[in-house]
Amino acid sequence: MDGTEMLRVLGNEYNPQILSFAHEPRSAQELSDELDVPIATCYRRIEELTDADLLEHHDRVLSDERRRVNVYRRNIEEVVVTFSDGDVTVDVEERRKVKNRLDEAWRTLSE
Numbered sequence: 001m002d003g004t005e006m007l008r009v010l011g012n013e014y015n016p017q018i019l020s021f022a023h024e025p026r027s028a029q030e031l032s033d034e035l036d037v038p039i040a041t042c043y044r045r046i047e048e049l050t051d052a053d054l055l056e057h058h059d060r061v062l063s064d065e066r067r068r069v070n071v072y073r074r075n076i077e078e079v080v081v082t083f084s085d086g087d088v089t090v091d092v093e094e095r096r097k098v099k100n101r102l103d104e105a106w107r108t109l110s111e
Helices: 003-011 015-021 028-035 039-051 097-110
Strands: 055-062 068-074 076-084 087-094
Touching: 003 015, 003 076, 003 087, 015 028, 015 039, 028 039, 028 068, 039 055, 039 068
Parallel strands: none
Antiparallel strands: 055 068, 076 087
16 A cells, blocks of 8 residues: 555544554444444444554454454554655554464463
């Protein structure tokens, strides 16, 4: 994804807040409730962020109501935007692989 498109996605209302709050796996309902985002909008933003590879479907967990729900977490740790000579460069630092492996091990142990 080019820098301009990445900025468009990041500039959409609620997307930065969703990414910030999704440092740990969260359901769409949790995101909606915590950020005061209408649930339909939240699902659209989740889809947009997932398509941009900024957010990932992390797991399908059992909720307190004993229903399976999808949880999402961000794929990124940091975004750096640079403007120079009429160009826009967006550098994205992905989640560290070690952190992903630790998350996976913890999830396996908790099941």
